Amino acid sequence: xxxxxxxxxxxxxxxxxxxxxxxxxxxxxxxxxxxxxxxxxxxxxxxxxxxxxxxxxxxxxxxxxxxxxxxxxxxxxxxxxxxxxxxxxxxxxxxxxxxxxxxxxxxxxxxxxxxxxxxxxxxxxxxxxxxxxxxxxxxxxxxxxxxxxxxxxxxxxxxxxxxxxxxxxxxxxxxxxxxxxxxxxxxxxxxxxxxxxxxxxxxxxxxxxxxxxxxxxxxxxxxx
Amino acid sequence: xxxxxxxxxxxxxxxxxxxxxxxxxxxxxxxxxxxxxxxxxxxxxxxxxxxxxxxxxxxxxxxxxxxxxxxxxxxxxxxxxxxxxxxxxxxxxxxxxxxxxxxxxxxxxxxxxxxxxxxxxxxxxxxxxxxxxxxxxxxxxxxxxxxxxxxxxxxxxxxxxxxxxxxxxxxxxxxxxxxxxxxxxxxxxxxxxxxxxxxxxxxxxxxxxxxxxxxxxxxxxxxxxxxxxxxxxxxxxxxxxxxxxxxxxxxxxxxxxxxxxxxxxxxxxxxxxxxxxxxxxxxxxxxxx
Numbered sequence: 001x002x003x004x005x006x007x008x009x010x011x012x013x014x015x016x017x018x019x020x021x022x023x024x025x026x027x028x029x030x031x032x033x034x035x036x037x038x039x040x041x042x043x044x045x046x047x048x049x050x051x052x053x054x055x056x057x058x059x060x061x062x063x064x065x066x067x068x069x070x071x072x073x074x075x076x077x078x079x080x081x082x083x084x085x086x087x088x089x090x091x092x093x094x095x096x097x098x099x100x101x102x103x104x105x106x107x108x109x110x111x112x113x114x115x116x117x118x119x120x121x122x123x124x125x126x127x128x129x130x131x132x133x134x135x136x137x138x139x140x141x142x143x144x145x146x147x148x149x150x151x152x153x154x155x156x157x158x159x160x161x162x163x164x165x166x167x168x169x170x171x172x173x174x175x176x177x178x179x180x181x182x183x184x185x186x187x188x189x190x191x192x193x194x195x196x197x198x199x200x201x202x203x204x205x206x207x208x209x210x211x212x213x214x215x216x217x218x219x220x221x222x223x224x
Numbered sequence: 225x226x227x228x229x230x231x232x233x234x235x236x237x238x239x240x241x242x243x244x245x246x247x248x249x250x251x252x253x254x255x256x257x258x259x260x261x262x263x264x265x266x267x268x269x270x271x272x273x274x275x276x277x278x279x280x281x282x283x284x285x286x287x288x289x290x291x292x293x294x295x296x297x298x299x300x301x302x303x304x305x306x307x308x309x310x311x312x313x314x315x316x317x318x319x320x321x322x323x324x325x326x327x328x329x330x331x332x333x334x335x336x337x338x339x340x341x342x343x344x345x346x347x348x349x350x351x352x353x354x355x356x357x358x359x360x361x362x363x364x365x366x367x368x369x370x371x372x373x374x375x376x377x378x379x380x381x382x383x384x385x386x387x388x389x390x391x392x393x394x395x396x397x398x399x400x401x402x403x404x405x406x407x408x409x410x411x412x413x414x415x416x417x418x419x420x421x422x423x424x425x426x427x428x429x430x431x432x433x434x435x436x437x438x439x440x441x442x443x444x445x446x447x448x449x450x451x452x453x454x455x456x457x458x459x460x461x462x463x464x465x466x467x468x469x470x471x472x473x474x475x476x477x478x479x480x481x482x483x484x485x486x487x488x489x490x491x492x493x494x495x496x497x498x499x500x501x502x503x504x505x506x507x508x509x510x511x512x513x
Contacts, residue, residue, distance in 0.1 A: 129292070
């Protein structure tokens, strides 16, 4: 009963605070990505739940992978030091359970810090790629079984009005270098690679086609 | 059945050295190839126009793709449904280019409807037999043609009409306007492995009407032994691009051909830097000998 009380009293608020901190750190990556495309995460549909839901599994897997690598590296370095000192018995024996747990905890903390620090940098780099016209969507690490890294998207799109073009709205037929960023609250957001501006169009009034392409058309690259 | 290039990149990789030349390695050539490359789950399907060695380009040089793509990959949008058609409504006309992927997404059908889609060509002939839908990611139903499949079904520019009929819901109809391709590309079609009498077809699109489409056949042996560099076997008969900018190169395997790996190249040669598959295809020939 006391354990349950303790859980209700401390764990739930702590989880909330941890979630908020994690959201803040992860959101930074999204901000860095969409900043270059003149949009915000909220405008393209990435709110609290979307960011945590989309990004948390990948972040956890990356942290776990990095933790394992760091623990193995630390153990290897320790073994090497023992070998250099001629302590052969110590070289082949694992540290005690407590020491191993302590090492794992430290490595996990360091890994989380590294991942959270690197994600915004990676996001900025991928934002630059998207700005140049390359399709960026659900980035994954090529090694280690395609671990998801960043759940953002900026993909080439062809857009047409389904109704007569409303006055004041852009001529979508002439926009041939659009990247689709996402949609939220009835508005779809695009980035025009050629003119380097972003468009916000009512979702209900457009027909959106997303070709499976690595980037926008070649003439768009010539324009940049 | 269309040949998929999955699993063949190793062979394609081996085929590169014979084609590689310093002139192709300039940044602009590579970029124009890579940026217009359409890939379906790792399957390159479209090539871009790249200056031949003899042609100098006066366009400014572009940057190369960032190093970061060596470490990271991205998930292609595989027929995502970004816009939906409603069951029972007449769909607005949809315009596509030849060999572009086509995705039709519907909402409003019930689970017992078993809707079927049929497509009729510009002359009213049926070009797509009744076809089941697949479940779309966001719910609803989807009919999707990869670019090569779209090229096979929507064989020429024109207005294609489609109808969706369902058991318990009012059906839907609409039209797909297919226009000539604007970007240069080559699409290959054949059954793998090739046996004597069977053909390999390369359809070049996005060419200047009346221009010549050149193609060659390469083999992977030299003096009867496998060789890492391909050797030219023969230049295929050139064809003229039609009024839609398309030209079809067709090569039929002869009986005297030895079993082995062959490559068909449709000029101009386009390389993504590490593959020849932007303008050529690798296939096996199994002779009866």
